[in-house]
Amino acid sequence: MKRILTAALLGSLLQATPAKACDVCGCGVSYYNPYLFPHLSKNYTSLSYFHRVYRTQNGEGGRSREDYNSLLLTLQYSVRKRFQVLALVPWQFNTLRNDAGSRSLSGLGDLSLLGQYRVWERVSDKGVRQVVLAGAGVKLATGRYVPAATSKTEDQNFQLGTGSTDLLFNGSYRISLRNWTFSAAGSYKYNTENEDGYRYGDVVNTSVQATFRKEYRKWSLSPYVQLSQEWQLQDADRHVLQAASGGPVSYVAGGVEVNTRRFAFGANYQAAAAQNLAGGLIRVEPRVALRTSITF
Structure with missing residues (x-):
């Protein structure tokens, strides 16, 4: 299932985790989710691991289980004080x-390039800091896409890439006071038709998150909780909508971040509180994400 990433954006762009949210049909192929990676103020590179499981029931009574294990290399570089660029490379x-x-299946997935701009920032006399970010980017068709041999949902989903170049848009708001940070974020993924005439449905994500940061002498601990909602539009095969695709999912997540001056380590657990993917034919299981990063 293709496009997932969800966890904790301790900075401004709040995470998400690998995960990316799943856009059926495409629950495992695309790796964009603006909530998954902490938006650090410095330049950084990170390596994340995502584990996702989906269970599918086709119209003929058959069942399948799809396991997606992904490694995601992320690089963020500050071009200017208010502007950063990010590159996400999944395997x-x-x-x-x-x-x-x-x-x-194993191999390179679809690479994503993003730009993030700090639209507004304010710090009050009482130490309340507020930040608004906006971003846009593109997902490239670098992952291998093979036209599905059958019309089964599992065959269409089980790909390394979508075969299409897609557009990414996101925005977030964050307010911080002492040890607490509250965030709200949203994203929209506009998918285009691939050369095989298949178009995966667009994806909308929203999320709210609360983070508590405990400072120690040389490191800090930041547990957080998150609620998110994802809407996936129906896929289209040569402009014909596919009934076994699309749908909403509501997620409940929690995690923790450990930070030193240069290094960070994080873990995230996410479960679906309510879901109706592909008319109930696809079920998303709880998923896990792990991450480590270094600033430079």
């Missing part, structure tokens, strides 16, 4: 198990 290890047996 995937996917497994599909169904009544006919099992098969695996």
Whole structure:
């Protein structure tokens, strides 16, 4: 299932985690989710691991399980004080198990390039800091896409890439007071049609998050909780809408970040509180993300 990333944006762009939210049909291929990576004020590079599982029931009564294990390399560089650019490079290890047996896919996924601009920032006399960010980017068709051999949902989803170049838009608001940070964020992913005539449905994400930061002498601990909502529009095959696609998912998540002066480590757990993907044919299981980063 293709496009997931969700966790904690301790800075401004609040995370999300690998995860990216799943846009059926495409629950595992695309890795954009503006909530998954902490928006650090400095330049940084990070390596994240995502584990996601989806269970699919096709119209013929068959069942399948899709496991998506992803490594995501992220690089952020500040071009100017208010503007950063980000590059996200995923590598995937996917497994599909169904009544006919099992098969695996591994390789480069779809690379994403993003630009983030600090639109507004204010610090009051009482130490309340507020920040508004806006960003846009593009997801490139670098992952391998093979036209599905059948019309089954699992075959269309089980890809390394979507085969299309897509547009990404996001924005976030953050307010901080002493040890507390509260964030709200949203994103929109506009998908285009690939060369095979298939168009994965657009994806809308919203999220709110509360973070508490505890400072120690040489490091800090930041647990957080997050609520998010994802809406996926229906896919289209040569302009014909696909019934077994699209739908909403509500997520409840929690995690923790450990930061030193240069290094950061994080873990995130996310579960679906309510879901109706592909008319109930696809079910998302709880997912886990791990991350480590270094500033430079």
